[in-house]
Amino acid sequence: MGTSFNEQFDQHGVWRREFALRLKLLGEWLKDHDILDSAVEERLRRLEGQMRSDKVMVAFVAEFSRGKSELINAIFFAGYKRRIMPASAGRTTMCPTELGYDPEVPPCLRLLPIETRLQTQPLMEWRMVPEKWHRVDLDVNDPAQLAQAFEKVSEVRRVTIAEARALGFWHEESPEDNPIPGADGLVEVPNWRHALINIAHPLLKQGLVILDTPGLNAIGAEPELTVNLIPQAHAVVFILAADTGVTKSDLAIWREHLIAEDTHADSRLVVLNKIDTMWDALSTPAQVQAQIERQRRTTAEILGLQEQQVIPVSGQKGLVAKVNSNIELLRASNLPALEQALAHGVLDQRQKILRASVASNISELRTEATRVLGIRRRDLAEQMVELKGLRGKNTSVIKHMRARIEQEQAEFDASGAKIHAVRSVHLKLLRDVFGLLGTSTLKTEMAELTSALRTPGLKLGVRKAYARTFDRLREGLRQAEKVSGEIQTMLTGTFRQLNAEYGFSLQAPREPDLARYERDLDLVERSHNQYLGVSNALKLAQPEFADRLVRALATRLRVIYESALGEVELWNKSAAAQLDAQLRERRRNFGRRLEAIDRIRQAATGLDDRIAEIRSQEAALDELDAKLAELTAHLTSTPMSNRDAQEAAEPELKTA
Incomplete structure (x- = not known):
């Protein structure tokens, strides 16, 4: 079925770690040979930080009841052999939920109370005050505890219409989008404004961030989600129901929040989920497939996409297939096709961007480091010319030479x-x-x-x-x-x-x-x-x-x-x-030149010895230059993508 998104992301993580390691060791090599000036060091530090902390965000966007959380379970959490995100009937994600990994924070679920919407601080500022969040510690080795904890993102509370209006969930001008009041006149709103899940899932540890968003009403009420998080996601997966196609509210989400002319085409994917609802015992497989393809073409036309950007899948059957290791059902669910599209659209583009940044920065780093070597080479050449000119000269000439160097040094100091x-x-x-x-x-x-x-x-x-x-x-x-x-x-x-x-x-x-x-x-x-x-x-x-x-x-x-x-x-x-x-x-250089003159005055053999030393230093500089070119070229070439990369990198650089 090809390489899954999980496998390709794992390879992407190996590539980043191997590159960061090579950068670190290159920095140590430059320092050992006194080539590491502050600009080179800063460039190395930034590149290494970019590689180690690079995040890839995939946002899942859908109206309610499109099977979004089930799809996330199928792609990312099937290894737990059960549902992790709440996806059963009547249980759905009610607040935007980010899943990521920060090694500085213990495994936990943090929930921001919905009433913070009554204050003006943006989400970014609330992130800086962890004491304002409700925290639930997580046991990553206990799938049942994880699933139970994650159900909190589906919690609701009942409030008056006035409270719902203040919180942004009730709008007189669009009554069709308002929650339905109960017999007591109260309406349901999410209990939480935002959720952050921090767990050491293998993909999250390597820099994947998953953004699970609720329906249109919640998206529209949270500007930061709409204008910051979703536009900055490296891929957006927009989920529709295969049996209904593009509804009015689906089209509103697409037009108001997801159309982005400047994003790479592959980074916007539309999923026709729940194709299993079209599996009909009274129709032949060919007839079912023809219905699915018709819905796919229609969806692509309505949304203005290429047909290959619309992928029909069954998240629920894909999850069941992975849990039970059922290859036939997995193929029928078409989930691998979505994983392939994600891997191509997200990771290929991300690697291209990173490699372009790397190539540019490594080229400048090499130029700056080569310049340091060039200064030394020029100084040695000047000394060589100076020393060869002293061959056969008497003491007074050598003494005059020393006076001239001292004068040059004084003039140079005055130029400060x-x-x-x-x-x-x-x-x-x-x-x-x-x-x-x-x-x-x-x-x-x-x-x-x-x-x-x-x-x-x-x-x-x-x-x-x-x-x-x-x-x-x-x-x-x-x-x-x-x-x-x-x-x-x-x-x-x-x-x-x-x-x-x-x-x-x-x-x-x-x-x-x-x-x-x-x-x-x-x-x-x-x-x-x-x-x-x-x-x-x-x-x-x-x-x-x-x-x-x-x-x-x-x-x-x-x-x-x-x-x-x-x-x-x-x-x-x-x-x-x-x-x-x-x-x-x-x-x-002034110090070395004066030292050389003094040695020549004290011993007749000093001149030839000093010339031999300079030749040796010139040869050493040539070796350093060649090694620098080799190490930087290796960083910009296609790196190894297997797990032996780290082990291979260290001895090679340590022996340089």
């Missing part, structure tokens, strides 16, 4: 003020960039947007308010890019001047690509605009709802701006580290 002045101008311009990309800028913009949304009446002009905010943010990014360009021009000119005056080999590092963060802003704006349709106009008239939406926006923008700042900081560090390294090497 000039280099300091260059750095001062550089830092002043950098402060302008940091100001444009700093948290205070974001806070100001979010405060202005909040103020605009609090104006009385319906928010028919809400799109304009958002558009103005994003226009200002984009202009700020362009201004930061302009100042960065000025810094780059200044660095290039200054480095060229220093190279000419002092024989340095400085090269301005690659300018940060701030334009891509502007593209990120465009994506965020589009995901918010999807949410600002007429259907949400009345919700936006409620100040507390508008506040939650702005706070959700601020959370996502903060990530973008922090990433941009990080890139600027690395660029600055790379430029400063080059200068520091060349200053340090030049000072060492």
Whole structure:
């Protein structure tokens, strides 16, 4: 049946761990050979952190009763030989639920009370206050205890219509979506706002995050889920019932929350679940299959997808088949086809992105490390020319040579003020960039947007308010890019001047690509605009709802701006580290040259010995350069995907 998503994700985890190990050992090798300046070290640290902490989020989105939780059980938890997520009749996920793994947190289920919706803090801020969450400890070795604990995500409470309205579950303008009042006039709402499950499941340990979302009513009431979590998922699995196809509420979820023109086509999958309801004893298998294919074509046409993006499955039969090791039933459930599509759409794309990032960073790391070796090689060449010129010369000539080196050293030391002045101008311009990309800028913009949304009446002009905010943010990014360009021009000119005056080999590092963060802003704006349709106009008239939406926006923008700042900081560090390294090497070189002169004055054989030493050092540098090229090339080549990779990596690097 091909490689399952679980198996491919396992291989993805092995690849990441092996790569992170090689990076760590490369860092140790660079340090052992004194090639690790602060810029190289920072680049290594970031790359290793990116590899070790990289997450892959798969969001499962559906209306109620589409078999979503059962599908999650079948794909990820069949190894427990029973249901783990609540999926029996009348028991369903009522609040957004994230399953992941954090080694710093013991196995537990954390539940955020629904009444936190009455406050304005976004989910990201609530995550920072664990004492506000209800916690249930988990025993990962006891499937029955896990399943019992997970049933809490399906808990509801009965509240008055006024309370339901305040919590965002009752809307006068769309009565068809409201919960049905009981005889006592009370309605059911979820007991919890959000759930976090932390368990050491093999896939979760390797960086998989599963987002299980409830139906349309709950999605629409939680802006952060709609504009942050779902758009940032690496894959979205949208689940429909095979017998009903695309209903009105299904289409509302798709159009308002899931259409994303900028995402990779394979990252949006539609599942026609419960195909077993179409298995009819009165129809031949061919007739049943023809019905399923018809529904598949119709669904693809309605949603504007390629037919291969719509996958008919039976999550329930797939789970039964896996639990009972029934190959025929597993094939009939078509679950392996969905796992294959997930593996291709999620992991292939994720690896391409990671490898592109790796290739770019390793290339720059190699350039910076090679530059350090180049400085040493140039200094040795200068010394060689100097020493060969002393052959056959008398003591007075050698003494004159020492005086000349001392004079060069004094002139070089005096140049420190000039280099300091260059750095001062550089830092002043950098402060302008940091100001444009700093948290205070974001806070100001979010405060202005909040103020605009609090104006009385319906928010028919809400799109304009958002558009103005994003226009200002984009202009700020362009201004930061302009100042960065000025810094780059200044660095290039200054480095060229220093190279000419002092024989340095400085090269301005690659300018940060701030334009891509502007593209990120465009994506965020589009995901918010999807949410600002007429259907949400009345919700936006409620100040507390508008506040939650702005706070959700601020959370996502903060990530973008922090990433941009990080890139600027690395660029600055790379430029400063080059200068520091060349200053340090030049000072060492003066010391070595003076030491060589003194040795030659004291012993007639000192000159030939010193020339032989330099030749030996040049050969050692050539070996280091070759080894550096080999190690960095190995990191960017296709890595091993078996479990022996880690064992193979360590001795190879340790013997380098």
